[in-house]
Amino acid sequence: MYAYDEIDRTLVNERVSEFRDQVKRRLSGELTEDEFKMLRLQNGVYLQLHAYMFRVAIPYGTLASNQLRQLAHVARKYDRGYGHFTTRQNIQFNWIKLAELPDALADLAEVGIHAMQTSGNNMRNVTSDQWAGVAPGEIEDPRIWSELIRQHTTLHPEFSFLPRKFKIAITASDHDRAAIKIHDIGLRLIKNEKGETGFEVLVGGGLGRTPFIAKTIKHFVHGRDILSYIEAILRVYNQYGRRDNIYKARIKILVHELGIEKFSREVEDEWQHIRNSSLQIDDEVIEDIRSRFTYPAYEKLPHMPDELRQAAADPGFEAWRKNSVAPHKNQGYSIVTISLKPIGAPPGDATAEQMDALADLADKYSFGEIRVGHEQNLALPHVAKRDLPALWKALDKLGLATPNVNLITDIIACPGLDYCSLANARSIPIAQELTRRFSNHELANLIGRLHINISGCINACGHHHVGHIGILGVEKNGEEVYQITIGGRADENAALGNLIGPGVKFDEVADVVEDIVEAYLALRERPEELFMDTVKRLGVEPFKERVYATR
Amino acid sequence: MTSPLEQKKIKIAGPSVVTANRTWDGIVVYRTAANGWSADLSDAAIVRNSDEAKALLAESVADDVGAIGPYIAPVQIGADGKVQPGNLREQIRRTGVTIGSPVQV
Structure with missing residues (x-):
């Protein structure tokens, strides 16, 4: 888990106060909808068919159990008792009232959750591998770099009025679970021949009405240069990106029209101006962020505990284990994917009761941590193998043990x-x-x-x-x-x-x-x-x- | 069900209403003949030509505090005079999601 510092807490709380005032002025008529629309979008508030929709960020898909409980509380108190996990590590509430939104935001702020970067033409919530930090073979925890980018881009004026929304995803494993190639910028964490951490940088991916797979713009950017390199890309986009046509405003269109070679040259030129500036990251900055991520105190556990051996006789458990349980980088532990795709149910929805119960299970079996994946499923990232049978029984009671992860019904x-x-x-x-x-x-x-x-x-x-x-x-x-x-x-x-x-x-x-x-x-x-x-x-x-x- | 957010020209082919979402809570509302908003479609002012539609939309837009995002939507009027939504989108807006709530009530 990442522990917010005082600056983060102040920022989130100030944002709530600011939005409370904006809503008050909107409801009194002091602000027109035209004036208010951008302000509400900057706080994750859309207008949908039946009501306002409130989109809350789950940066790099990591949630603490107390945060999940607070999401359940918001679902129960301000919405209709459920939430919808999206394809970009956010959760959406579908029935929220504008007049109550500041209170909902304030409740979320108590546990360090906010809705910044979930809508509008800015840098969106940075997403990552839901197995970050626990996947075997991972080069390094990509969330450290996700957090660095989050800190740098949050409310950054240069990235707050882009031609269009802008999405970054990061992976650090060979198998890409973060879908980096369909993002505006995809970062694949790698090591160079000297063993230094850096990134293969891809640019121009995206779906929508004109889909493109991202192209590699640079094969290795050193970790210390990643902010300046991203900024160089954003500056080229800001300069040349089209603002006259919403359908041609994403960076993928610019990359396609300029061609990756010309786009790369433009970025390279810009980068040479800024790479040795204050954007170069000191090792201490990375180490400070790294130190704010806490990892569980894993025990030394057997690879095949008795509990697991005995439970193997139960076909229901075995079907679930084979489908939903993945290897962990630490012996004796597993990563458990929780399917939010029960047969006949809306994909990605979870009720407040399920969220509360999952938070309890995370406390009991996963060091209080939950992950959210872009496939609209959740994960418990640190489950001792001996606990798998008990966890399965508990999940089954909640309707959360459908063994269909990566199968045809995992839609x-x-x-x-x-x-x-x-x-x-x-x-x-x-x-x-x-x-x-x-x-x-x-x-x-x-x-x-x-x-x-x-x-x-x-x-x-x-x-x-x-x-x-x-x-x-x-x-x-x-x-x-x-x-x-x-x-x-x-x-x-x-x-x-x-x-x-x-x-x-x-x-x-x-x-x-x-x-x-x-x-x-x-x-x-x-x-x-x-x-x-x-x-x-x-x-x-x-x-x-x-x-x-x-x- | 072309999104009315893309509605650029006002051209109506039959009876229509102006619909929007109420500002403070976002619920679906319809413009009434009494210059107000109602959550009940049967209270909606019905317009039958483009000039009427333009006028009703203009007064709806002017009421920026009451409701947001007003647009013209088709309706059907049955032999019994009952007003029904004119397409699936408006049907869903009126009666709610077609999938049931994940929460057992």
Whole structure:
């Protein structure tokens, strides 16, 4: 966990007071909506279909148990008893009243949570690997660098009025769980030949109506130079980024139009002016941030405790363990992913009761720490293997032990037309129906790793472009129509999916996905060949033929 | 269900209302003939041509403290005179999410 210092606490508290005054002036009519809109957006407040929506930041996906309890409290006191975890390590409350928002913010500030950088044309919440600090083989905890960037960019005037929103993600593992290649800047933490810490820097990734996979702009930037290098990128973006057309304002468009070589040269020129400035980071700064992250006092525990051996006889436990439990860098411990994708439920939602109970379980079994991943699941990062059977029983009682992580029912979905004012079509009911169709765990296991991502409009909050199967809802002649892509992925081999053919109606989507899956099962060369491998080997055609042969 | 946030020209093809969200709590409201707002669609002022729609929208926009984001939305009027939302988006705004709450009530 990271412990905020006095500066952070003061900043968060001052922000609450400031927003309280702004809301008061808005409700009295002293501020018009035009004047207020940017102020509310800077505090994570959107207007959705039914109500205001309040988006709260969970920087680099790390939560303490007392923070999760406070999120539950906000859900219960100010909302309708639940929250929605998003694809960018935030949580959203869907029914909040503007008049009560300052109180909700004040309650969150008590535990160091805020809504800064969750909306508006600024540097957004810096995201990272939800397994940061515990993943085997990780080079170094990427959250230290995430926190450095958070500190530097929070309320930074140069980054507060960008042409468009700007997102950074950091990973420090070979396997990218932070989806860095679909971010404006993706940072992959690496070591150079001298063993020094630095970053491969990627730029220009993003989804939305014009999707791009990020390109490498520099193969190694030393850790001490990372702020100046990011600033150089931001300055080039600030200078050349389009402000006249919202659809062409993201940095991905600039990188595409200038070309990565020219863009790199511009950044390099800018960087040479500022790299030896006060932006160069002293080792002491990094060490100070590092010292504010606390790590558990792990015990020396056996690799295979008796409790685990005995529980292996229970098929329910074994199914969950094999699916949701991952190796930890310390012997005797595990990382447990908690699926927020129960069959038939909205992906990513958690009730206040579940959040409270999870906070208790985190205290009991995970040194009081919870993580939030971009796939809209949670994780307990430090669970002793001997505790896994007891944890599983407790999670099962809460409806949080569905063994479907990374399987076909572990669906990413945006709120869609049920909540979102930008949406053209519903996402959540499609996800619900698909989880019912594939609810048989043996079938889901037989299919293997397969990610379905669903967006209710072209803005792509559900990351449909990078779903192994991507589903995009659009509107055609007043009806919901869904376009299906296959072959996308968001990991270290990120790729955009390819459209398989004409859109299909709401009621047909689950049938089409079934057809695609049946085609895959028939076409794969062996059970170990994953869906993505089959698509890569054969392309879109055989799937297209199967889907449209009878339609 | 093109998002009304993209509504640039006022062109209506049938009976319509002005809808918005109430400022203090965000709930869905409809402009009434009495220059106010109501959470009940049956209280909404109905407009039937572009000039009426423009006028109703203009007075709605002017009431910036009462409600935010006003726009024109289609409605259907049944044989019994009951007013119903004219598309799925407005149906959802009126009756709520189509998926049920994750919280057991």
